Amino acid sequence: MTSPNDIEITQEIIEAHGLKPDEYERILDLMGREPTFTELGIFSAMWNEHCSYKSSKKWLRTLPTDGPQVIQGPGENAGVVDIGDGDCVVFKMESHNHPSYIEPYQGAATGVGGILRDVFTMGARPIAAMNALRFGATDHPKTRHLVAGVVSGVGGYGNSFGVPTVGGEVEFDARYNGNCLVNAFAAGLAKTDAIFYSKAEGVGLPVVYLGAKTGRDGVGGATMASAEFDETIEEKRPTVQVGDPFTEKCLLEASLELMASGAVIAIQDMGAAGLTCSAVEMGAKGDLGVELDLDKVPVREDNMTAYEMMLSESQERMLMVLRPELESVAKAIFVKWGLDFAIVGKTTDDLRFRIFHAGALVADLPIKELGDEAPEYDRPWRETGLYSPLAAHQVEEPEDYGAALLKIIGSANNASRRWVYEQYDTLIQGNSLQLPGGDAGVVRVEGHPTKALAFASDVTPRYVEADPYEGGKQAVAECWRNLTATGAEPLASTDNLNFGNPERPEIMGQLVKAIEGIGDACTALGFPIVSGNVSLYNETHGEAILPTPTIAGVGLIPDWSQMATIGGANNGDAVILIGGDGTHLGQSTYMRECLDQADGPPPPVDLLVEKRNGDFIRSAIRNGQFSACHDISDGGLALCLAEMAMASDLGMKIELGADNGPAHALLFGEDQARYVATVSSDLANFLCMNAEGAGISFRRIGFVEGDHLTIDDHLSISVKQLRHAHESWFPDYMDADTSLAAAE
Amino acid sequence: MIAALTTISGEPPVTVWQTETEIPDVDLIVIPGGFSYGDYLRCGAIAARMPVLEAVRRKAREGVRILGVCNGFQILVEAGLLPGALMRNASLKFVCKEVQLEVSNADTLFTKHYQQGEIIRCPVAHHDGNFFAEPDMLRQLEDNGQVAFRYANGTNPNGSLNDIAGIINRNGNVLGMMPHPENLIEAAHGGKDGYALFSAALGLAA
Numbered sequence: 001m002t003s004p005n006d007i008e009i010t011q012e013i014i015e016a017h018g019l020k021p022d023e024y025e026r027i028l029d030l031m032g033r034e035p036t037f038t039e040l041g042i043f044s045a046m047w048n049e050h051c052s053y054k055s056s057k058k059w060l061r062t063l064p065t066d067g068p069q070v071i072q073g074p075g076e077n078a079g080v081v082d083i084g085d086g087d088c089v090v091f092k093m094e095s096h097n098h099p100s101y102i103e104p105y106q107g108a109a110t111g112v113g114g115i116l117r118d119v120f121t122m123g124a125r126p127i128a129a130m131n132a133l134r135f136g137a138t139d140h141p142k143t144r145h146l147v148a149g150v151v152s153g154v155g156g157y158g159n160s161f162g163v164p165t166v167g168g169e170v171e172f173d174a175r176y177n178g179n180c181l182v183n184a185f186a187a188g189l190a191k192t193d194a195i196f197y198s199k200a201e202g203v204g205l206p207v208v209y210l211g212a213k214t215g216r217d218g219v220g221g222a223t224m225a226s227a228e229f230d231e232t233i234e235e236k237r238p239t240v241q242v243g244d245p246f247t248e249k250c251l252l253e254a255s256l257e258l259m260a261s262g263a264v265i266a267i268q269d270m271g272a273a274g275l276t277c278s279a280v281e282m283g284a285k286g287d288l289g290v291e292l293d294l295d296k297v298p299v300r301e302d303n304m305t306a307y308e309m310m311l312s313e314s315q316e317r318m319l320m321v322l323r324p325e326l327e328s329v330a331k332a333i334f335v336k337w338g339l340d341f342a343i344v345g346k347t348t349d350d351l352r353f354r355i356f357h358a359g360a361l362v363a364d365l366p367i368k369e370l371g372d373e374a375p376e377y378d379r380p381w382r383e384t385g386l387y388s389p390l391a392a393h394q395v396e397e398p399e400d401y402g403a404a405l406l407k408i409i410g411s412a413n414n415a416s417r418r419w420v421y422e423q424y425d426t427l428i429q430g431n432s433l434q435l436p437g438g439d440a441g442v443v444r445v446e447g448h449p450t451k452a453l454a455f456a457s458d459v460t461p462r463y464v465e466a467d468p469y470e471g472g473k474q475a476v477a478e479c480w481r482n483l484t485a486t487g488a489e490p491l492a493s494t495d496n497l498n499f500g501n502p503e504r505p506e507i508m509g510q511l512v513k514a515i516e517g518i519g520d521a522c523t524a525l526g527f528p529i530v531s532g533n534v535s536l537y538n539e540t541h542g543e544a545i546l547p548t549p550t551i552a553g554v555g556l557i558p559d560w561s562q563m564a565t566i567g568g569a570n571n572g573d574a575v576i577l578i579g580g581d582g583t584h585l586g587q588s589t590y591m592r593e594c595l596d597q598a599d600g601p602p603p604p605v606d607l608l609v610e611k612r613n614g615d616f617i618r619s620a621i622r623n624g625q626f627s628a629c630h631d632i633s634d635g636g637l638a639l640c641l642a643e644m645a646m647a648s649d650l651g652m653k654i655e656l657g658a659d660n661g662p663a664h665a666l667l668f669g670e671d672q673a674r675y676v677a678t679v680s681s682d683l684a685n686f687l688c689m690n691a692e693g694a695g696i697s698f699r700r701i702g703f704v705e706g707d708h709l710t711i712d713d714h715l716s717i718s719v720k721q722l723r724h725a726h727e728s729w730f731p732d733y734m735d736a737d738t739s740l741a742a743a744e
Numbered sequence: 745m746i747a748a749l750t751t752i753s754g755e756p757p758v759t760v761w762q763t764e765t766e767i768p769d770v771d772l773i774v775i776p777g778g779f780s781y782g783d784y785l786r787c788g789a790i791a792a793r794m795p796v797l798e799a800v801r802r803k804a805r806e807g808v809r810i811l812g813v814c815n816g817f818q819i820l821v822e823a824g825l826l827p828g829a830l831m832r833n834a835s836l837k838f839v840c841k842e843v844q845l846e847v848s849n850a851d852t853l854f855t856k857h858y859q860q861g862e863i864i865r866c867p868v869a870h871h872d873g874n875f876f877a878e879p880d881m882l883r884q885l886e887d888n889g890q891v892a893f894r895y896a897n898g899t900n901p902n903g904s905l906n907d908i909a910g911i912i913n914r915n916g917n918v919l920g921m922m923p924h925p926e927n928l929i930e931a932a933h934g935g936k937d938g939y940a941l942f943s944a945a946l947g948l949a950a
Contacts, residue, residue, distance in 0.1 A: 152837065152838070155838045156838070159779070159838055159840075159869070159871075160779040160782060160783070162778065162779075244782065245779070245782060246779055246780075246781060246782030246783075246784070247782075249779075421840075422839055422840055422841050423837050423838045423839070423840070424838075424840060425838070425840045425869045426840050426869075427840060427867050427869055427924065427927045428777075428869065429747075430745075430747050430748060430926060430927050430933070431932075433932055444932060446747065560932070
């Protein structure tokens, strides 16, 4: 049960810690001696991919992270962006992929818990959450089990904690069969003059442990998350942490109260690699050493070793450096909230990380080398081959357009996500203005009469796989577009880069090119990356996931009475297509769902046009000219119109004409930078004149009328029938006979 | 809930910590929703045993108006201030959506600003809202007009017996309900159907 610290370090032990031979050599060089078992565990925790970003750091540095609105970019617990009036929004997205595949409920729950903690560690009160979920093929025996577990885990934690879940994504693809993705986003509000950081300052100050007790759960979690999966996966269950949202809620209230008392000098939550990572980060950032006495750490199990305590990922814990004169004030606050409060160490001036346990020194390591000077790799990479252009006439037309639309709208990847989001509390806190199901979630800023924040999360992995550079651009552009479609000004974004094994040059090439595309789009759109997370080694038996760089963004709506929704259309309104006709069918939903093909390049994003069209849309919304607005993405114009019709509960009569291109490209083309807006008939001419003046490509394509969506003589489907197809898939799938799943 | 009460009454409510033994003189005591003690044992079971609940019981006996919403309803039931039990939803899943409520008794301190039989919109957000009572108790609740709100038009989200969404005690001063009227009181919420409940409970104009 206990592992003595003088256990011999063998080749097997080094490998089991995920350390490569050259990395171990480097440890020997640094220390001038063999590490103890605890020291080896600490190195492994700090130098694994998850904590050190050793494969991606070189490329992450190229991302734009600055702007006049940015208060804090990457490198802290979360990014911080100014929203005026002395307020700021604090946000980040982080993956919990590996744990969620092993144990979906707790894996997803603690993913939500971890990201919430990142946000309130900065002094912000969480106001919104989102999550981007990706699962394997719907007929894979594990998929239902993972969907059910992950969704209830996300809800179980977020609902109890009391943060509204206002958006997200759910996607199915066989490439996630062996690795599901759970990317959790949280945002909070803080005052710009009351943001808290992890950098410790001052020598000889108390290092304080706060929150829940330390147990053996999650030992080695970060190292596990930095390896591929194989048949030993079931043995990894003990590396998954167990969440307690009620304790987290108490920790939130106690932390904010403590911060307001002026006692906090530095604060860091214990996430991946728990006590190790939080102590090293606080010390290394502040150029200070840290000494910890593990006999003072509150534990919930007997006979825990130093190794286990240092590597435990028990949840709902924080480490702080406190002003010594306010120690009793701080303690009283934590006692009131029923949480542990223990002085477990102090800061020192010698840049060493020293751990004492049972009176003995069990680890004595150089803190800088552990933290900011972890190994960094320039891994070999190569670009993946690209598809040849694919003209629309090379793509087969559907025999029946109505059937094609119904098939798309009722498919696993495009059906309504109501089954999912009705398990999330979307209304708690009473500030939710737009719920899941539209372009972006919108939450008003409490205490301000008119301001609101919009949140969206996007990526189209099949585009990224077909062309990592264009796919990276598109993920940013779509997120920016979704925020814009509510009338928000996109402020900044966070990236959650999910890829396979970076030691394979083709995977590394996907990562490099996707980051390049993300960077170019963020620069062109003025949408800097202020926080993020990289999750590599998402592979099972050597098969990688689709490259999935999830982009989540935040936008500001100055006056929420002038925001747009997808469902506000009125009878008689003109329907206007902005951004040009559909032409591009490569990698489209139409090809995938109706032809079972994946061919051609993904739609390219012209970032200048994207910006110009988006700026026009935003200005029209803010001038109150649209009754409804929706961006065009997966499924093209046809799916966009169907979603608007369902949301407004009104039909539309659309005429695209025969001379504007092949009908299947007009209806299902996924060309970028496009929107559909509905406009009252008396404003329609005015709006079109404005668009013409601004050099925006636009076309009146019909009007809102009746209870059918009619497009030329291609299709005419009642809104009721659309809704039936759209709403049925998810509940039918989840309620279906699960003998398949049981047969696993 | 605090924000809603502040919006409606024009001043923030007094908050009382769980270990307090006295509650100041107030017009209305509200036990809001949430997940007290994580609901790990049974929803509301531990909260109902906190010292402040003794003070709530005293106030209830004195006739002070008491409203419990969601977890607050569960706590009132666990504390014995309202009858019945709230079981896990029939779907076994958390559910957050808008439902329709019928005002089944508009002749109470809380519902008098509604019309008898009026249908209102109201959101729900809970995992354990499936109201249950023994047949005798259920009959008594119905006969005494203690059912204040009922899920209407097939929107029962949790399997509650007789579509019961909210009940009132015999004295008419304690109301418990699973739906969240505080999340539908202003234009930003997309409707104001919940406002009249608070204006009545606080003794304000409709």
